[in-house]
Amino acid sequence: MKLTLTYQIILNVRILMQDLLFYLFPGLLIVAAIANHLRLHRRSSARHAEVLKETIASGMTEPPSLHPVIDTSICMGSGACANACPESALGVISGKGLLVSPTHCIGHGACAPACPVGAIKLVFGTAKRGMEIPSVTPEFETNVPGIFIAGELGGMGLIRNAIKQGTQAIGTIAGRPRGLADLDVVIVGAGPAGISSSLAAKQSHLRFVTIEQEDSLGGTTYHYPRNKLVMTAPMNLPIIGEIKVQEVSKEQLMEIWKRVLEQAQLGIHFSERMEELSKDGDLFVIRTNKATYRAANVLLAIGRRGTPRKLGAPGEELSKVVYRLIEAEQYKAQHVLVVGGGDSALEAALDIAGQDQTTVTLSYRGDAFGRVKPKNRTRLDIAVAEGRLQVMLGSTVDEITADEVALNFAGDNVRLKNDAVIICAGGELPTPMLKKLGIEVEAHYGT
Structure with a gap:
């Protein structure tokens, strides 16, 4: 009798445990899933916050074209806008959508229809900079x-x-x-x-x-960085008809145009x-x-x-003067002057400085590179420290000749050997x- 009672108790406990597992296990899975989602959300929020911090530090806060404005009083932080953006210009920080990389936004407009609560409108210009x-x-x-x-x-x-x-x-x-x-x-x-x-x-x-x-x-697409995603939908051209593509890089689009x-x-x-x-x-x-x-x-x-935009310096009409960098390899073993203070100038100078036996000088009329990405500024400091690149702040080009350039540097006339000049001064x-x-x-x- 005692054994039978003990067995019955054990059986009841086992049934109770099974019932508890049956009801609690799904709940535990849900709790685990929620915890994992929150952890990923916090990690993503921290990453987007870091991107925004770099954006503000570099002064790259003004979008160049059509861009989204998010009503944070409506935004529910779903992240649908960020997922729909091909340029990774949007992010979610502390549960609200934000334009974390404004200069990356080129007006795809995919974010607005993706928003489940209609918190996004597309606009031109900003309160600080009219378009x-x-x-x-x-x-x-x-x-x-x-x-x-x-x-x-x-x-x-x-x-x-x-x-x-x-x-x-x-x-x-x-x-x-x-x-x-x-x-x-x-x-x-x-x-x-x-x-x-x-x-x-x-x-x-x-x-x-x-x-x-x-x-x-x-x-403009010709000047985009290598492998940049430039199209996300098919296009229909007269004579040619529909070109059925979904995601096209800059290089692929150039081949299509050819x-x-x-x-x-x-x-x-x-x-x-x-x-x-x-x-x-x-x-x-x-x-x-x-x-x-x-x-x-x-x-x-x-x-x-x-x-x-031209410098207006004598000799600027020489064939060795260009206004964009196509391939850094063509400047191998040459004396090169890059003119400009933006990211395009820094990136051109750094790419050329990576070529063997190349001498690169970066000339900028300002006294600091104020509106460049922190990563480019760091790369520039390393290149200067390693002696691969010379920076001349507060300098302007006085003259360009067949084998030299003359710079006004802190009131002094400095002449440098030169095989090529790349001017990255924007456009008019x-x-x-x-x-x-x-x-x-x-x-x-x-x-």
């Missing part, structure tokens, strides 16, 4: 009849939007009566908007010329820079560094990088030219 955008109609024509603007100059940096705008603008031009001008349209720029508009012009049998100030296709150019035979005029745009009656006169054109319409498909937008023609330009301050 000037030409006013255009739904057909992308300015208030001056016959002048159209498509792509980045109009504030939209997204490739697929630029392609649509260029195509639509040409559709409007093609639907109008042909005039007496030599050309129906001159297309300025061979970026995404310029390429699509050129294809549309050829498809519509328009008389057109496309000019590009650089020697390459792609516009194939498009070969297939369509567009005859783009490379290394031809527009220097003046004026009106002659009902026609437009476009003067370049190589020719003069008369057209009924003009489509400005240029980027916001603008025309490279054609805003004064637009205003001179009477094109309305609006300043947006976070609107």
Whole structure:
């Protein structure tokens, strides 16, 4: 009897334990899952906070184009916006979404529809820095009849939007009566908007010329860092049709543009820079560094990088002077001067300094590199300490000759041996030219 009772007690305890496990185990799993989620969330928040700290320290707080503004009173911190951003420009800190890397944002706009509570709106400019955008109609024509603007100059940096705008603008031009001008349209720029508009012009049998100030296709995207993700959706081009891609790097996009150019035979005029745009009656006169054109319409498909800003120094017209770094390897065993104080200048100087037997000098008129990424500043300090790179702050270029450069450095004239000069001084937008023609330009301050 005693054994039977003991056995019954053991059996009851076993059943009780099984019941406890049955009910508690799922709860324990849920608790563990929540704890793991919170741990990952804290880790992610700390990482985004560090990125934001670096952004503020480097002064890189102003987005270049269309960008999100997040209403933190609505934001629930789901992270959907950060997950949707191809540029990793967004993050979640202390349960709220934030633009942690503003300069990385190029206007994809994928964050706004991804937000589950509608806390994001897309705007141009900020309270501190206004963004000037030409006013255009739904057909992308300015208030001056016959002048159209498509792509980045109009504030939209997204490739697929630029392609649509260029195509639509040409559709409007093609639907109008042909005039007496030599050309129906001159297309300025061979970026995404310029390429699509050129294809549309050829498809519509328009008389057109496309000019590009650089020697390459792609516009602003050509200057992006290697392997940068530049497209996240298919694109549809006139003549070519749909190009079914999902994620495309800069290099892959450049290859696509080359194939498009070969297939369509567009005859783009490379290394031809527009220097003046004026009106002659009902026609437009476009003067370049190589020719003069008369057209009924003009489509400005240029980027916001603008025309490279020049130094104005004697000798700047020499062939050894360029305004961007393409391949550092080409400067091996040379004496190189890099001019500029931004990230592009530092990165160019550092890349070239990594080549064998190369002498690199970085010249900047300011007394400090105030608006650069901390990582680039650290790399620069290491390169200087190792003797791979010379920095001359507070210096300006006085003269460039075939084998030397003359710098004004703290009031002294310093002459250096030189084989190549790379100027990274930014670009000049054609805003004064637009205003001179009477094109309305609006300043947006976070609107």
